[in-house]
Amino acid sequence: ASRQKYWRCSKVCPKCTDKEGCNGAVWTNLDVTTVIKQNDHIESCPVDEHLAYKLEKKAILKKRSAEETKSIPAIYDEEASAASTQPSTSGHFPLYKRVKSSMYRHRAKRYPKLPSHRRYLQIPVPFRTTKSGDDFLLWQSATRHILVFATGYNIRLLAAMRTWGMDGT
Known part of the structure; x- marks a missing residue:
């Protein structure tokens, strides 16, 4: 069994007549916290070149939310602060409004559902x-x-x- 996930770009090259697809791909660990290998996208592919970084950081935020008792905003602030120390990635960290619901959802999985009555x-x-x-x-x-x-x-x-x-x- 494979111990990694494979993410493939689904964009089709608009300039090619045979509808050849983009070769962009990313291999991550199962938790999506580490990028193992990455194939670059073709030049004409209009994809976010920092998508792998964003996926990795989003997975870390979800994992920490599920495992730690700190508040969700505190976890986000810690990770965002750590990311901002590296100039190459500081502007590409996922926005709080884009990740907060998935962070809360992963935290909620730790607890039993409330009964209807x-x-x-x-x-x-x-x-x-x-x-x-x-x-x-x-x-x-x-x-x-x-x-x-x-x-x-x-x-x-x-x-x-x-x-x-x-x-x-």
């Missing part, structure tokens, strides 16, 4: 247990809007105390 709410196991595997969601009532989060150890600790402080939020 609270009665359909199913809290996934990673959110009901601690990192050591202990139960953390002890009780829930969808009709009364109550969730009780605690471990067995914390409940025993509370039981041993004479005074409790409560929060009803």
Whole structure:
């Protein structure tokens, strides 16, 4: 199996009678974060010569959005600042308005979809247990809007105390 993606220019040469296509092509890794090889476009091809760079940077922005907890604008600003230090690429970094929706979409893939109604709410196991595997969601009532989060150890600790402080939020 190939460990790379192949991107081919789909433009047809307007000057050629046999409708010969452009030979422009780019090979990237599967995440589209690195250009492995690139064939130049023919001279008459009206394509963006910095397209491979833009694809690479867009993929990095999406990857960071999915993996990091920083805000989307902060991730974009960091990458844009890093790109602006290189004069050859500073003006070709993707615009925020062109990439922000795909960045937010990749971030949203990390989280479960919200149910259409609270009665359909199913809290996934990673959110009901601690990192050591202990139960953390002890009780829930969808009709009364109550969730009780605690471990067995914390409940025993509370039981041993004479005074409790409560929060009803």
